[in-house]
Amino acid sequence: MAEQAVVEKMSEMQVDEKKKGGTEGGKDGGKKKAKNAAGQSAGRAELTPAPEYIDKRLSLYTKLKAEHDALMAERAAKDSRAIKVTLPDGKVVDAESWKTTPYQVACGISQGLADNTVIAKVNNGVWDLDRPLEEDCSLQLLKFDDEEAQAVYWHSSAHILGEAMENVYGGCLCYGPPHRERLLLRHVLGEHC
Incomplete structure (x- = not known):
């Protein structure tokens, strides 16, 4: 898309002052910038209207999440059984399949450990902290x-940054896995989203 077309597309989108928390009056051209708890400017607000694909994506996510939650509830009700979770030090913890999560196991050891754990490994595979354990396993x-x-x-942070860029600048995140030395997010503005 040509630069002029991008500028025109962006000018169609307006910043919503209510979301930003701005008010009328004051020395700053009639607008008072929102402040955070530290008294600093809250920065840019989200675009209004939001890019069309965001609603479509959110709708799909909501549908898939509801289906997943229903499946997890069904498994917890029908397939739950006692399992053994083996920790790296050899200690074995009792748990329930489809109900107990790595986070709950961490809390059982210490709240400090739970608060500082970023991710779990179950049988040497990366596992979300809130995903229920399914069978006897080793847990790191x-x-x-x-x-x-x-x-x-860093991968999760890239997704958060990508979402912020989409909501603030109206672009479409198309590529952005983080690398060891840098974070690269490719963003497309305009009709190519």
Whole structure:
């Protein structure tokens, strides 16, 4: 898309002052910028209207999440059984399949461990902290000092940054896995989303 077309497309989108928290009056051209708890400017607000694909994506996510939650509830009701979770030190913890999560196991050890765990590994595979365990397994709880935990953290952070860019600048995130040395997000503005 040509630069002029991008500028025209962006001019169609207006910043919603209500979301931003701005008010009339004051020395700053009639607008008072929103402040955060530290008294700093809250920055840019989301675009209004939001890009069309965001509603479509959110609708699809909501539908798939409801289906997933229903499946998890069904499995917890029908397939739950006692399982054994083996920790790296050899200790074995009792748990329930389709109900107990790695986070709950971490809380059972110590709240500090739970608070500092970034990701779990179940049978040597990366596993979300809130995903229920399914069977007898080995469990590792990885903190930020672990390279795999850092990779998960940076990958998740890239998704959050991508969402912010889409909502603030109206572009479409098309590529953006984080790399060891840098974070690269390719963004397309305009009709190519």
